[in-house]
Amino acid sequence: MKKVAVLFANGFEELEAVGTYAILRRGGLDTDVYALDGQNSTGRFGLTCGPLHSFANLNASQYDALVLPGGPGYELLEKNERVQQLITHFITKGKVVAAICASPTILGRAGYLKGKTYTCFTPMNEDFGGTFTGEYVAVDDNLITGQSAAATVDFGLAIIEKLLGPEKADQVKKSVFYKK
Numbered sequence: 001m002k003k004v005a006v007l008f009a010n011g012f013e014e015l016e017a018v019g020t021y022a023i024l025r026r027g028g029l030d031t032d033v034y035a036l037d038g039q040n041s042t043g044r045f046g047l048t049c050g051p052l053h054s055f056a057n058l059n060a061s062q063y064d065a066l067v068l069p070g071g072p073g074y075e076l077l078e079k080n081e082r083v084q085q086l087i088t089h090f091i092t093k094g095k096v097v098a099a100i101c102a103s104p105t106i107l108g109r110a111g112y113l114k115g116k117t118y119t120c121f122t123p124m125n126e127d128f129g130g131t132f133t134g135e136y137v138a139v140d141d142n143l144i145t146g147q148s149a150a151a152t153v154d155f156g157l158a159i160i161e162k163l164l165g166p167e168k169a170d171q172v173k174k175s176v177f178y179k180k
Contacts, residue, residue, distance in 0.1 A: 002163045003030045005058060006067040007083065008041035008049060013071030015149040016100045017043065020067060023156025027164060027172045034058050036076055044071045060089045065163060070101025070121065078106045087112070096162055100146030100155050107143070116140040119147045153178065
């Protein structure tokens with residue numbers, strides 16, 4: 001079974017974080033949520049999730065994909081040296097890294113978007129050396145980026161398709177009456 005680690009930092013965007021989690025679980029992915037600090041994490045609109053797994057206990061070798069929700073908490077993720085090391089591990093091992101809204105900028109500032117097709121929260125796009133699409137979701141090899149909270153369902157489906165194939169993504173679309 002494919003395993004996914006989702007990393008919450010205080011200030012996470014609830015729709016992106018919880019919505020993506022729900023889509024991944026609907027797809028049958030074994031999905032664990034880690035709190036950057038402690039065992040709880042509070043989103044930008046006050047939703048507290050917990051108890052979550054402690055980030056200190058995250059073993060990257062156990063996971064096939066890493067998901068980074070956006071929201072103001074992205075700054076805490078970007079400033080954390082261990083998070084940066086985790087991202088590097090996933091990328092160098094050829095594992096899936098999925099980031100949405102503000103979080104693709106973490107990848108961009110670290111140089112991982114150079115030569116890649118990507119999207120992010122449009123006002124936060126900088127010259128990351130790749131091709132910005134402005135679409136809801138961009139997939140370039142094992143890198144999946146999402147534009148905003150509005151892209152959450154498409155973002156989750158892209159992760160499912162990458163890890164489990166298009167048939168499974170189509171099953172999930174049907175289960176949520178996805179019409180796009």
